Amino acid sequence: MIPYVGCEYAREHLDAFVDGELSVDEQVAVESHLRWCRTCAARVEDVQLIGTSIRLGSLAPGDEDAQTVSHLQSSVLIRVRAEEELSLASRFRDMFADMRLLWPALGATSAVTVGLALALSVLHSTTRERPESLAAMIELAEPGGDHNPLMPGNSARVDRLLGYIDSDRAGGISMPRALDDGTGFESIPEQDAVFAVAAVVSREGRIANYELLKSERRGPRGRNLPTNDVEMLDAALRQSRFAPAQTPVGRAVAVNMVWLIVMTTVQTPPEPRAIRVPPASTAPVTRIPPTESLEETPLKRSDRLETSTTA
């Protein structure tokens, strides 16, 4: 039995009917409708006429086009070969084929670049080498740092838990202790001398910087310190090593100190004078045996290092 369909249904399916895209049932139903409905049949004719007109006016490739198309194969293969040789450039070009992706990519790249530049500038501005940087200010403000040395003794105190310096808390800072016995000063000529040096002993136990406060030298060379001696003193100070000053919690800190360097010569006492005793009349004259040679013993030199804190 052929189902009945109305114009509304038929019109919805007329295009598919003309194109042969309906199922067999639908095809039969629409066809039966077209037998009695002239309006829908006219529509079908129009659709068919449109198709015929399109095919009639189509730009079907002619003989001239056939020659053109025949060259297509060779030109395509030439370009394929060329592209294989320049495949990297080709891939790069493909990346930019879709410009919708290019702009977000450029934007993201720019944002990352700006972010990196900002981060680097912040890092650069916080380096300790820059005196106005936060790191340098923290370094300066840090008690016990090389730029902010303390004074040993009980005047400066340290928080035991947090390790920061606080004058109101209990504790003290130990004195830096010289690790050598003054061998560095043996190169200085053997003359009695006194040097007073104001110095900073760093956390590493080195003389960070110093100032020669006073120097005295006895002997034929007078009180003025020769240039040669200054250089030797400078070298000796630079070679000096200390056990750094420490807080009660064991943290090494830099301290100010005045270093008194005294070089003295110990001499033997003067030769004792022989006492001549008058001879007794009866008693034989006895000769007091001479004392042992009281030749002046070689001078024994000792260096004495003293330290004291600055006021």
Place this chain on the structure above:
Amino acid sequence: MQTPISGGLVKNAGAVAWSEVDTQEAALIARCNTGDEAACADLVTIHQRMVYSLALHLLGDRDEALDLSQEVFLRVFRTLSSFRGQSALRTWIYRIVINQARNRQRWWRRRYRSSQVSLDDHLQQFGDVESKTDVLPDRLLASKETSARIWQALDRLPFDQRTALILREIDGLRYDEIAFSLNVAVGTVKSRLTRARQTLRAELLGLRT
């Protein structure tokens, strides 16, 4: 009384299976992917006329169509390794032609909108206009004048409607093949064809008056 008939037109374009590619075509694709130049030449030879024809109908310019055809085959060889047999190779190449033509159409229309071919030029190209006295009074026959009018109206259609109609009427593609080529659902193809034909039918009605 109307009996509703369930239609089965709406199919997914992606439902086309691997079986769309026959063994011979699959072998040709495999050879092309290995860089076999003879196989590439064969592939171009098989499809070049179809590609050029579609490009010509979509763009309406022989030089542009030839240039586009070269671009299409280059694109085919660049992306052939990603072809998974989801359609016939011909339909897959149709899709590339349409995408390339769509991109070029935008640029072409922006640049040469003012120099589009007039109806007189088109009629001159396709021959003399038949006298209206030769045409039946109530119905039009497929004449060169009618064809020219229809093509002029076709050129004014949106690209997707025009492409769907050309693929259907000239290339004879099925709805599912058109859907794959346009990367849309079959229902969308049907609605585009219907709208395109309605517009052209209005042009026919104008010819009758």
